[in-house]
């Protein structure tokens with residue numbers, strides 16, 4: 001062990017499948033999870049892929065880390081099957097109660113205890129919470145620089161730095177970060193590979209460290225026991241609603257068949273513009 | 284007296300519209316708690332922005348200026364704002380949910396032990412001191428109401444277009460601040476490229492026209508750009524159109540693309556998948572043009588034409604042009 005010239009940590013999260021039908025739970029303060037299929041957060045796939053690509057062209061060790069309940073070990077298996085070396089599961093059965101402020105502290109504290117991590121990669125956001133703040137808060141807690149929304153990553157092992165191209169308002173920007181550094185990954189960075197069968201078999205034998213959330217010294221983090229749960233959260237979900245927008249469903253069809261024919265197109269366009277102007281009052 | 288701060292967003296030296304929207308949102312809170320609404324500029328040189336900010340109700344304008352803040356750097360901006368927060372202790376801080384703000388405000392929240400929510404679509408006070416915001420989760424699939432608990436400051440970013448800017452002219456007091464900025468050796472900006480935009484930004488546009496796989500080629504997307512230009516709309520796309528290489532990823536709308544809520548969304552040659560809908564389902568009026576009468580989008584739109592887009596779009600573009 002040891003002797004790697006570069007240590008990369010990838011933070012991954014388990015999210016509901018994008019097809020999932022979202023319904024409120026009985027308490028109406030979260031979602032009903034019983035029928036949900038869970039997947040590796042699509043944006044985290046870009047982070048895993050990038051780490052594995054860097055590993056393929058350098059002497060790097062890639063460690064996967066997630067926080068979540070028992071079931072979230074699945075995303076570590078997926079990430080290991082894609083090519084990671086080892087993984088860390090911070091187990092929290094009440095996951096979801098923690099706000100991102102506390103979550104960032106927990107993740108940062110674990111990373112500190114690992115030590116010598118050069119590069120941290122993660123997705124630009126979780127597709128469930130849509131928050132986009134954890135990665136940046138982990139960077140802040142660790143006192144390291146960040147580049148978000150990366151579309152190109154160029155590691156320079158010798159100078160211990162990385163050039164990152166990112167999307168910014170109205171354009172693009174290239175920054176150079178000195179290790180250790182945090183990068184959040186955007187679509188377009190790479191094409192994530194599928195886990196191969198041999199990859200999946202190998203993943204089963206790769207090291208998986210389990211850390212119980214209770215074993216993390218939260219006093220040290222400036223948190224209280226409650227701070228990890230919903231009671232002490234700085235922000236709390238009061239209620240959740242599923243928006244139902246009533247749509248008028250006025251579809252203009254052809255006279256002879258469902259489709260408007262070439263000679264009916266003009267009238268259909270006129271009618272649509274009239275509806276948008278006079279009924280919807282939108283143009 | 285307690286203060287509500289609104290961060291000033293600028294683009295090429297001009298104050299962006301989202302700043303006026305957020306100032307309007309801040310005044311809604313002021314009606315309940317009587318706080319002072321203050322606008323906060325961070326950069327190298329504010330110039331005389333107070334006139335424009337005063338028009339939308341900024342009673343105070345903080346100018347946080349330092350040459351080191353000329354170019355955006357998340358660590359430096361977070362440091363500057365956090366220092367000023369610590370000395371003035373505002374209760375509530377609001378900002379537009381722009382990429383730049385999303386990039387440094389989470390650091391501010393960590394530095395000041397604040398409560399933070401991003402991308403609010405509505406804000407309110409549930410008591411004189413508790414901020415309450417609504418935001419989407421799972422893209423457009425659900426809306427959460429979130430309250431802050433015993434925490435100061437309470438910070439939220441507000442989605443562009445969520446509030447309509449309303450003028451309310453006051454004459455602001457100006458406060459100048461120039462915090463020391465520690466040098467940032469671990470991050471260096473090598474290059475910034477701003478591409479002049481031909482059309483409005485997707486996330487800020489009030490009208491969007493998107494094309495999908497049905498548009499069939501990169502060349503055909505000219506039809507989408509033309510019709511978008513005829514009503515000053517932004518142009519978007521489905522993931523199938525992006526994956527087929529018709530247009531770049533920046534144009535993708537959906538759960539893994541941009542999440543938008545314009546007043547008018549026109550989907551052309553788009554079937555209406557769950558993932559696409561998650562990104563635009565909160566639009567006020569949805570129009571679909573599709574040749575398949577059974578396309579799922581026809582079950583969740585307001586208006587539609589069932590027809591061949593190559594026939595319908597040129598005709599509709601001409602009709603739109605007549606409007607102006």
Ligand SMILES: Cc1cc2nc3c(=O)[nH]c(=O)nc-3n(C[C@H](O)[C@H](O)[C@H](O)COP(=O)(O)OP(=O)(O)OC[C@H]3O[C@@H](n4cnc5c(N)ncnc54)[C@H](O)[C@@H]3O)c2cc1C
Pocket residue numbers: 018042494495496497498520521522523524535536537538539540541551552553554555556557558559562572573574575578590591592593
């Ligand atoms: C993890 C994940 C994330 C995803 N994220 C997104 C996302 O963010 N955004 C997104 O859009 N998708 C996303 N998708 C993909 C999504 O599932 C659909 O595949 C995609 O939205 C389909 O795009 P489309 O409607 O353009 O294509 P199709 O479903 O192929 O629909 C094309 C439509 O065009 C119509 N058409 C064809 N020719 C014509 C013509 N001449 N005139 C009129 N109509 C015509 C057809 O009738 C059809 O309805 C995601 C999928 C996954 C698995």
Ligand SMILES: Nc1ncnc2c1ncn2[C@@H]1O[C@H](COP(=O)(O)O)[C@@H](O)[C@H]1O
Pocket residue numbers: 011012013041043044065066067068100103122123124125126129130131132133134135136
């Ligand atoms: N519970 C978690 N465990 C591990 N990583 C997480 C967790 N929650 C969030 N992340 C990571 O943080 C990234 C960005 O989250 P956020 O910035 O809050 O949207 C995600 O893409 C994940 O990789």
